[in-house]
Amino acid sequence: MDEILDEVGSPEELKKFEAIYNQQLEEHSVTTDATFNYAWSLVRSRYAADIRKGICLLETIFNEDREQTRRDCVYYLAIGYAKLKEYSKALQYTKAFLNLEPANLQVQSLDSTIRKRMEKEGLIGMALAGGAVLALGGLVTLGLALSKK
Amino acid sequence: MSGGPYSYSYIFKYIIIGDMGVGKSCLLHQFTEKKFMADCPHTIGVEFGTRIIEVSGQKIKLQIWDTAGQERFRAVTRSYYRGAAGALMVYDITRRSTYNHLSSWLTDTRNLTNPSTVIFLIGNKCDLDGQRDVTYEEAKQFAEENGLMFVEASAKTGERVEEAFLETAKKIFQSIQDGRLDLNAAESGVQHKPSQTGRTTLSNDQQPNKDTCSC
Ligand SMILES: Nc1nc2c(ncn2[C@@H]2O[C@H](COP(=O)(O)OP(=O)(O)OP(=O)(O)O)[C@@H](O)[C@H]2O)c(=O)[nH]1
Ligand SMILES: [Mg+2]
Numbered sequence: 001m002d003e004i005l006d007e008v009g010s011p012e013e014l015k016k017f018e019a020i021y022n023q024q025l026e027e028h029s030v031t032t033d034a035t036f037n038y039a040w041s042l043v044r045s046r047y048a049a050d051i052r053k054g055i056c057l058l059e060t061i062f063n064e065d066r067e068q069t070r071r072d073c074v075y076y077l078a079i080g081y082a083k084l085k086e087y088s089k090a091l092q093y094t095k096a097f098l099n100l101e102p103a104n105l106q107v108q109s110l111d112s113t114i115r116k117r118m119e120k121e122g123l124i125g126m127a128l129a130g131g132a133v134l135a136l137g138g139l140v141t142l143g144l145a146l147s148k149k
Numbered sequence: 150m151s152g153g154p155y156s157y158s159y160i161f162k163y164i165i166i167g168d169m170g171v172g173k174s175c176l177l178h179q180f181t182e183k184k185f186m187a188d189c190p191h192t193i194g195v196e197f198g199t200r201i202i203e204v205s206g207q208k209i210k211l212q213i214w215d216t217a218g219q220e221r222f223r224a225v226t227r228s229y230y231r232g233a234a235g236a237l238m239v240y241d242i243t244r245r246s247t248y249n250h251l252s253s254w255l256t257d258t259r260n261l262t263n264p265s266t267v268i269f270l271i272g273n274k275c276d277l278d279g280q281r282d283v284t285y286e287e288a289k290q291f292a293e294e295n296g297l298m299f300v301e302a303s304a305k306t307g308e309r310v311e312e313a314f315l316e317t318a319k320k321i322f323q324s325i326q327d328g329r330l331d332l333n334a335a336e337s338g339v340q341h342k343p344s345q346t347g348r349t350t351l352s353n354d355q356q357p358n359k360d361t362c363s364c
Binding site: 076 | 174199221228
């Protein structure tokens with residue numbers, strides 16, 4: 001289910017949730033919903049800085065809020081870290097979630113997507129290192145990709 | 150090189166919407182895995198599923214976004230409507246309230262998708278006929294009045310689940326052929342992938358998909 005990690009939201013959407021959040025911030029009455037919506041749209045951004053900011057907000061809600069929202073946060077924290085390629089952190093979150101709800105297919109599938117991605121990128125890294133000559137690297141990678149078919 | 154089982158010439162984007170607990174995720178799971186989940190937790194945000202089907206000899210990859218029905222996700226799940234070629238709108242035949250909310254789901258869909266988006270109404274859990282709270286006839290009438298396609302289905306038995314997903318695709322495909330759906334429009338929800346030799350990138354991202362191996 002690579003799409004869950006590859007999809008990006010629209011910038012207008014992000015601006016909309018950002019505006020709501022900022023307004024509440026000014027009025028000193030930020031709701032969890034507004035924070036969560038803003039954080040989610042940040043995590044869906046294509047820019048690492050946005051994703052990081054989203055993660056920060058999710059961690060804040062996670063630390064101060066109820067069970068229900070925590071569960072949602074953990075899921076999106078895993079997605080956020082995976083998008084930043086911080087896979088081991090991402091897996092800590094999916095693992096924590098699955099400890100509580102082992103049968104949750106949605107999280108199982110995210111967990112295995114992250115593992116696959118880690119493997120795939122690990123393989124390519126190894127191919128490059130093993131190829132020694134940089135020009136060879138590309139060929140080796142291509143060869144690997146083809147032989148996997 | 151490209152021809153293998155994972156190649157396809159179109160991608161259609163679908164969304165599944167409706168109140169929480171009506172069985173959206175179970176319908177998706179039944180369609181992609183041919184299995185029923187008896188104890189399905191509420192979806193967090195959105196889930197994703199995919200399957201390659203064939204319509205008029207063309208392979209089509211369905212990219213299906215299954216949205217969470219719980220109210221608190223509504224603001225964000227709305228952003229997935231945009232660019233959907235097909236929308237499966239689900240209610241539960243044993244819970245009247247889920248049927249009563251259809252007009253608001255429909256308004257949202259019409260506002261957030263485009264005129265060529267095919268909307269298919271599914272009355273789910275038809276295996277529970279004894280607990281029925283919405284008659285077939287009234288739902289059928291609602292569908293006709295609003296120009297929706299309609300079936301009663303069961304994610305549990307699998308009855309008419311395929312039909313709902315496939316008929317939606319056929320209708321979308323028809324619109325493409327009639328020229329009613331503009332493939333170049335940014336938000337048509339359809340991508341055309343002319344088959345060429347050497348499109349390794351396409352087959353690469355297809356590895357996890359086991360649905361086409363059913364031959
Ligand atoms: N008898 C019967 N039960 C079903 C059917 N489809 C789903 N269920 C049950 O209904 C419950 C809810 O199903 P889900 O697929 O999780 O519902 P959902 O619409 O995805 O709910 P949210 O993710 O919260 O929006 C689960 O316990 C399923 O086992 C069906 O066709 N027949
Ligand atoms: Mg669900």
